[in-house]
Amino acid sequence: MHNEGLGSWPARRARKTPQRPALIHDGRTFTYAELDDRVTRLAHGLRSLGVRRGDRVAYLGANHPSFLETLFAAGALGAVFVPLNTRLAAPEIAYQLADSGTSALVYGPAHADLVAGIRDQVPVRSYVALDGPGTHGGHGAQGAHGYADLLAGGGAEPVDEPVSADDLCMIMYTSGTTGRPKGAMLTHGNITWNAVNVLIDHDLLADEVALVSAPLFHTAGLNMLTLPVLLKGGRCVLVGAFDADATLDLIERHRVSFMFGVPAMFQQVARSPRWEGADLSSLRLLTCGGAPVPPTLIAAYGERGLTFLQGYGMTEASPGVLFLDAGHAVSKAGSAGVQHFFSDVRVVDSSFDDVPPGETGEVVVRGPHVFRGYWGLPRESAAAFTDGWFRSGDAARVDEDGYAYIVDRIKDMIISGGENIYPAEVEHAILTHPDVLECAVIGVPDDKWGEVGRAVVVARPGSDLTADGVLAAVAGRLAPYKIPKSVVFTDRLPRNAAGKLLKRPLRTDHGTA
Structure with missing residues (x-):
């Protein structure tokens, strides 16, 4: 294959394990062969709308197979995927579409009214609705298309654009906790190397079953959970919205082995009336991020024989930087662990010298998973690096064994x-x-x-x-x-x-x- 990027993953996996389940959503299962076929047809459909190498293709919607199909189809064409946070307000969505220069937007029915309201503010040429062109100001409108129609009209012949690991794959906007969010430019190589780190450090299995209820537009839900599992050939159970009772049902029904969530999600599950009697025997990996895990929550899951695996990352690192394995979850409690296999991490002082064990400094990271910079912001991109090391802005200390403890944001x-x-x-x-x-x-x-x-x-x-x-x-x-x-x-x-x-x-x- 000429395509070495994410766009080739469905085809590569289909030629190895075509009949294995890849995605499960709303009672329907898609094999890797079916995923490959749908991605190919969608790529042809997007090409018919004028999408070419380097063009930006955005997605606005809940967790759904079409999210991943759009990501892979864009990658098959050498285009750039832009996942949008569904919880943002219309002006924030409009800003990211305009900032990225998105030319095609795929969106779910819940966001049809929002999309109709910002059409005049953004440079988008083609709108693709999951439920058809729609009636929310889009029916008959110029550039309106139906997702199913694109699939039905797309060809089945392989799309094999030459795409290298250094080509831009995704613009993922940072959380924007302060000021305007910035678009982190992640290459195909960045995301692939991050997935390799997860495969190694999480010991992922080929029969892994991942429950994907964390949003796919978030770097952890996509890059630390879903994509590594698909690379390995496991299956992902996609859930449009998190619900504690439904989570326990899905774990039992699909024998879920791998979950990621923020502490609030795990807290809701533990408070469910079904918690005590739920069959959790299939669970093998519980990874948690986004906020500190309260000790009471760790204890509640520990009583069920489950251990949280915690880590530290950032969008700019695709996102994995540090990871605490299960073997040290107790002895190094509170630590974010050590650097992933293909990652280098230092904790430095204001002179950029390594701080001694026990002292606080700034986390800096370098590796093939670290982004190339911020979209359209060359000055900010240059300022984010010192001698090739990305400056996280996070403060940490390292113990005598090399385990890092994240202390806080330096600015906080x-x-x-x-x-x-x-x-x-x-x-x-x-x-x-x-x-x-x-x-x-x-x-x-x-x-x-x-x-x-x-x-x-x-x-x-x-x-x-x-x-x-x-x-x-x-x-x-x-x-x-x-x-x-x-x-x-x-x-x-x-x-x-x-x-x-x-x-x-x-x-x-x-x-x-």
């Missing part, structure tokens, strides 16, 4: 009386209290110290947790200057679609003295 550091306080360290200590479900620590102005910590806490329903109780949990565990000077309670913490805590609205709502 609180400076109190000249002392540096990393909120994540304080949050981890507070989360050991059994009545604390979630916690975030922010800095608030203080006349004496300049800035002090404030804990924003979500209490366990039905508990009688008080501010004094929260502070008592960390007394003696942290240096006095690190202990928050105040505690406020809230019903929920603001998070983005990737599960990352949004501290800007927290500071707005709770950051006044």
Whole structure:
């Protein structure tokens, strides 16, 4: 094959295991041969709309086989895939379509009205609706097409464009916790090497069954779960929306072995009335990211014989950087682990020298999975690297054995009386209290110290947790200057679609003295 990128994966897998199940969705199973055929036909269909090498093809919709078919079809043509966050507002979607210069957009029926409302604001030439051209302002409109029609009209002859590992595969927009999101440019090689790291460090099996309820537009759900499983030849059970009871049903029905989620998802599953009696014997890999895993949650799954595998990553690294294997989940609890097999990680000081064990510095990473830069932002791209190392902006310390502990975002550091306080360290200590479900620590102005910590806490329903109780949990565990000077309670913490805590609205709502 001339195509060495992701667009060739369905064909390569179909010639090895054509009759193995690849995707399961809404009661329907697609074999690898069927996936290959659908991707080929879609690629021809997109080509008939004028999509060519380097053009951007975006997708807006819930988890569905068409998401992956569009990704692979774009790759087959040498085009660039742009996954869009379904939880964004119309102006945010319009910004990303315009910023990326998307020429074709595939979208689900739930987003038809949004798409109709932004047509005049974006450069998109062709709109492909999963339920046909539609009636939401799209029927008869110029550039409107039906997904099923493209498949039916597409040819079956192989599409074998020459695509190299260095060619751009995907523009994945960063979470945008501050300011405008930036489009991380991920090559076919970046994503392939990340998948290889997962295959090695997770010990994936050919008969792996992955439950994909985390959104595919998120780098972890796509690149740490779905694509590595498909590369290995396993099957992915795609779920359009997460539901705790349905999750337990799907685990039993499909004998799910591999799951990824953010802590809030796993918490909901553990609170389900069906939790105690559910058959979880097929589960082998539980990976969690996006936020710290509360100790109470680790204990709840531990009682069922299940261990969380935690790691650390970022969109710019496709995303895997560090991984803590099951063998060290207890002895190195709280650590993000060591670097993936094909990854190099350092923790450096302001002079870019490695910090000694136990001291805090910035995480920098280098490897074949690290992106090439930000779309349309050459200055920001250059500033993101020093001597070939990507600067994460995250603070960490490394122990004597080389295990890294992520401390916090450097920009979130609180400076109190000249002392540096990393909120994540304080949050981890507070989360050991059994009545604390979630916690975030922010800095608030203080006349004496300049800035002090404030804990924003979500209490366990039905508990009688008080501010004094929260502070008592960390007394003696942290240096006095690190202990928050105040505690406020809230019903929920603001998070983005990737599960990352949004501290800007927290500071707005709770950051006044």
